[in-house]
Amino acid sequence: MNKVVANADEAIKGIESGMTLMLGGFGLCGIPENCIAALVRKGVNNLTCISNNAGVDDFGIGLMLQQKQVKKMISSYVGENAEFERQLLSGELEVELIPQGTLATRCMASGYGMPAVYLLAGVGTEVAEGKEVRNFNGKDYLLEYAFDSDFAIVKAWKGDAQGNLVFKDTARNFNPMMAMAGKITIAEVEELVPVGELHPNEIHTPGIYVHRIFQGTDYEKRIEQRTTRKKN
Amino acid sequence: MALNKEQIAQRIAKELQDGFYVNLGIGIPTLVANYIPEGVNVVLQSENGLLGMGPFPFEGDEDADLINAGKQTITTLPGSAFFDSAMSFGMIRAGKVDLTVLGAMEVSDNGDIANWKIPGKMVKGMGGAMDLVAAAKNIIVAMQHTNPKGESKLLPKCSLPLTGVKCVKKVVTDLGVFDITPDGFRCLEYAPGVTIDEIKVKTAGRLVIADDVKEMTF
Numbered sequence: 001m002n003k004v005v006a007n008a009d010e011a012i013k014g015i016e017s018g019m020t021l022m023l024g025g026f027g028l029c030g031i032p033e034n035c036i037a038a039l040v041r042k043g044v045n046n047l048t049c050i051s052n053n054a055g056v057d058d059f060g061i062g063l064m065l066q067q068k069q070v071k072k073m074i075s076s077y078v079g080e081n082a083e084f085e086r087q088l089l090s091g092e093l094e095v096e097l098i099p100q101g102t103l104a105t106r107c108m109a110s111g112y113g114m115p116a117v118y119l120l121a122g123v124g125t126e127v128a129e130g131k132e133v134r135n136f137n138g139k140d141y142l143l144e145y146a147f148d149s150d151f152a153i154v155k156a157w158k159g160d161a162q163g164n165l166v167f168k169d170t171a172r173n174f175n176p177m178m179a180m181a182g183k184i185t186i187a188e189v190e191e192l193v194p195v196g197e198l199h200p201n202e203i204h205t206p207g208i209y210v211h212r213i214f215q216g217t218d219y220e221k222r223i224e225q226r227t228t229r230k231k232n
Numbered sequence: 233m234a235l236n237k238e239q240i241a242q243r244i245a246k247e248l249q250d251g252f253y254v255n256l257g258i259g260i261p262t263l264v265a266n267y268i269p270e271g272v273n274v275v276l277q278s279e280n281g282l283l284g285m286g287p288f289p290f291e292g293d294e295d296a297d298l299i300n301a302g303k304q305t306i307t308t309l310p311g312s313a314f315f316d317s318a319m320s321f322g323m324i325r326a327g328k329v330d331l332t333v334l335g336a337m338e339v340s341d342n343g344d345i346a347n348w349k350i351p352g353k354m355v356k357g358m359g360g361a362m363d364l365v366a367a368a369k370n371i372i373v374a375m376q377h378t379n380p381k382g383e384s385k386l387l388p389k390c391s392l393p394l395t396g397v398k399c400v401k402k403v404v405t406d407l408g409v410f411d412i413t414p415d416g417f418r419c420l421e422y423a424p425g426v427t428i429d430e431i432k433v434k435t436a437g438r439l440v441i442a443d444d445v446k447e448m449t450f
Contacts, residue, residue: 029280076359080303088355097355100360101279107318123366170297224299224303225305226305
């Protein structure tokens with residue numbers, strides 16, 4: 001068993017045009033920067049991307065949008081990206097907007113081997129259109145299906161050759177449940193540590209879910225909204 | 233004088249109770265954190281995966297890995313906890329969050345809310361708003377009473393795509409405080425210098441004035 005690959009280009013081997021990818025991150029926080037750059041280099045297109053956001057114009061998934069590599073985005077919020085809006089309004093890009101908790105839980109269901117779940121969000125709104133409604137204890141719920149994705153690409157803080165992952169702060173977000181949901185899961189980490197260095201108590205994602213892992217380089221970790229207070 | 237955004241936030245802060253877990257949305261709701269009354273301890277939930285959100289970091293201490301749901305750099309507090317997005321919405325869905333404060337484009341007199349889409353104009357998405365309004369025990373909307381054209385945002389029926397149905401409990405605007413009741417918007421308080429007549433003119437939905445209506449205090 002060798003899960004360690006040299007770099008992002010090797011990690012994304014097998015990703016073809018037309019596939020469905022999950023990409024971890026919330027805004028630009030905890031996104032797989034190295035793999036996104038590799039996907040842009042590789043030039044695959046016609047992709048369906050499941051990701052909470054679509055990056056900004058010149059970073060994150062925005063870089064793939066610039067190259068018109070994305071056919072469809074499945075996201076909860078896409079508000080910070082003018083190129084995205086342009087492609088959407090011109091009909092070049094398809095988008096499916098999903099409540100954020102529903103998005104997370106449909107990833108989770110996939111990783112837990114559950115075909116579908118009943119969820120409350122969106123009852124009585126256009127999100128409910130065409131969905132099966134079932135009443136439990138007097139309340140209506142929508143039937144929401146687990147996602148099916150060819151590859152999941154996540155970013156972690158630390159990882160080891162077994163594929164065990166530890167995330168940092170709010171960069172955890174969608175990464176753990178997407179890691180669980182990919183048919184093939186790729187993890188890029190800031191620090192690839194020797195097996196045994198991560199204490200079993202601290203591991204967020206057990207290595208069984210991760211197929212390929214590598215230590216990324218040159219993380220920009222761009223901040224979208226830099227807010228501070230002054231020292232007195 | 234109608235309230236400014238800070239005053240709307242200040243008035244909503246009076247609704248906070250000791251021990252509450254609170255989710256504050258983007259915009260005016262975020263400002264509520266600046267007016268938490270003395271002696272009231274609340275825990276702020278940020279749906280991207282944090283309980284115990286602290287203030288903005290000092291200059292130079294910003295960390296790209298530590299942000300709130302508005303993508304702003306923030307800090308933790310003693311007792312904070314991180315978790316993933318599925319657990320975050322799990323605790324929201326399970327009703328563990330006591331109060332949600334969020335903005336809106338429209339609210340109807342039966343408690344429907346619209347705040348995520350303007351067909352043909354704005355396609356940003358609902359983010360976590362639909363999950364929050366579907367599940368939170370108590371939902372307060374913070375917004376201007378009228379839109380930039382001067383049209384009422386308190387309506388008999390929302391014209392924009394809905395975020396949630398019959399879920400809003402209270403609305404605080406620049407003109408007053410309103411409970412959602414079976415009779416429609418019930419005006420409990422008016423902003424200093426604002427008249428009941430002005431509120432009547434600017435409220436399109438059903439409106440009743442509480443017998444004990446009073447001027448707002450902070």
